Amino acid sequence: MRFAVGLAKDNVEERLEAHGLSRRDFLKYCGVVAAAMGLGPSFAPEIARALTTGRRTTVVYLHNAECTGCTEALLRTSDPFLDVLLFDAISLEYQETIMAAAGHAAEEVLHKAIADPNGFVCIVEGAIPTAQKGIFGKVGNRTMLEINNEVLNHANCKAVISYGTCAAFGGVQAAKPNPTEAKGILQVFPKLAPKTINIPGCPPNPINLVGTIVYYLQNNGAIPKLDDKNRPELFYGQSVHELCERLPHFEAGEFAESFNSEEARKGWCLYNLGCKGPMTYNNCPKVKFNGTSWPVAAGHPCIGCSEPDFWDQMSPFYG
Ligand code: SF4
Numbered sequence: 001m002r003f004a005v006g007l008a009k010d011n012v013e014e015r016l017e018a019h020g021l022s023r024r025d026f027l028k029y030c031g032v033v034a035a036a037m038g039l040g041p042s043f044a045p046e047i048a049r050a051l052t053t054g055r056r057t058t059v060v061y062l063h064n065a066e067c068t069g070c071t072e073a074l075l076r077t078s079d080p081f082l083d084v085l086l087f088d089a090i091s092l093e094y095q096e097t098i099m100a101a102a103g104h105a106a107e108e109v110l111h112k113a114i115a116d117p118n119g120f121v122c123i124v125e126g127a128i129p130t131a132q133k134g135i136f137g138k139v140g141n142r143t144m145l146e147i148n149n150e151v152l153n154h155a156n157c158k159a160v161i162s163y164g165t166c167a168a169f170g171g172v173q174a175a176k177p178n179p180t181e182a183k184g185i186l187q188v189f190p191k192l193a194p195k196t197i198n199i200p201g202c203p204p205n206p207i208n209l210v211g212t213i214v215y216y217l218q219n220n221g222a223i224p225k226l227d228d229k230n231r232p233e234l235f236y237g238q239s240v241h242e243l244c245e246r247l248p249h250f251e252a253g254e255f256a257e258s259f260n261s262e263e264a265r266k267g268w269c270l271y272n273l274g275c276k277g278p279m280t281y282n283n284c285p286k287v288k289f290n291g292t293s294w295p296v297a298a299g300h301p302c303i304g305c306s307e308p309d310f311w312d313q314m315s316p317f318y319g
């Protein structure tokens with residue numbers, strides 16, 4: 001797969017074709033995104049328009065303290081459109097994991113991108129270490145704290161997407177005793193709340209990122225309605241429990257008591273095995289990962305990974 005960082009801003013459909021992808025398949029994919037956004041299949045052409053027309057929004061993608069699992073999940077998705085669209089429908093100027101440039105050249109790319117007079121969107125992955133003025137996390141000899149402060153508070157930064165639970169809420173780095181005092185973006189920069197969208201999950205479903213970008217493009221830079229944790233209600237408006245296919249068994253009082261049991265295989269509820277679905281807001285049962293499955297369907301309890309402090313608050317993970 002070839003990524004379009006640095007490609008000329010030509011026609012998106014032509015570039016999709018260059019990747020061997022047909023318009024028909026593209027529309028089918030847009031239908032999947034529409035469904036994740038709670039829209040019917042008839043909205044697929046509108047989604048396609050949002051992704052293929054208009055000026056491509058400049059995007060910079062910062063990495064902080066994390067495992068890079070969010071980027072890995074994004075790049076390794078089985079859906080061929082996800083990565084192509086993310087890198088073709090937007091103008092991704094800076095992404096440390098996949099960009100060819102390094103060192104001073106990379107720094108130049110970043111500074112050029114954030115100087116775009118039309119503004120830019122910043123996607124952030126990873127938490128920011130704040131102890132001792134941020135010295136526990138550096139890129140190019142500058143602390144992540146300094147870099148994020150410069151980029152996210154830049155006058156040209158139109159929106160911030162905190163992608164993954166680390167960026168949204170601190171994630172694993174912030175688990176007790178949190179020696180680096182790692183924090184989520186809004187914990188460090190609370191004033192950014194009006195323009196920040198949290199897409200938590202460990203990792204999040206890439207469809208939720210694409211859907212957020214589609215909404216942003218369709219609505220001239222407006223951000224979707226958010227819940228009290230800055231998560232888009234479109235994707236995080238219902239609990240995992242409400243959407244779970246094992247819910248009828250929960251309601252019937254049918255609980256599996258061990259993983260290797262006939263009841264677990266028959267689809268009985270995993271609550272007694274530690275499932276945190278009732279306390280967790282996300283659309284995993286509806287959207288599934290790579291459109292195929294999700295943890296509870298595979299027989300593993302939900303561990304609450306899209307909630308703040310889930311490492312501390314949701315453990316023990318197994319009942
Ligand atoms: S949210 Fe999870 S998958 Fe993403 S970077 Fe953090 S630890 Fe890794």
Ligand code: SF4
Nearest residue numbers: 241244269270275277
């Ligand atoms: S398996 Fe979990 S999410 Fe599903 S019904 Fe049981 S408690 Fe709820």
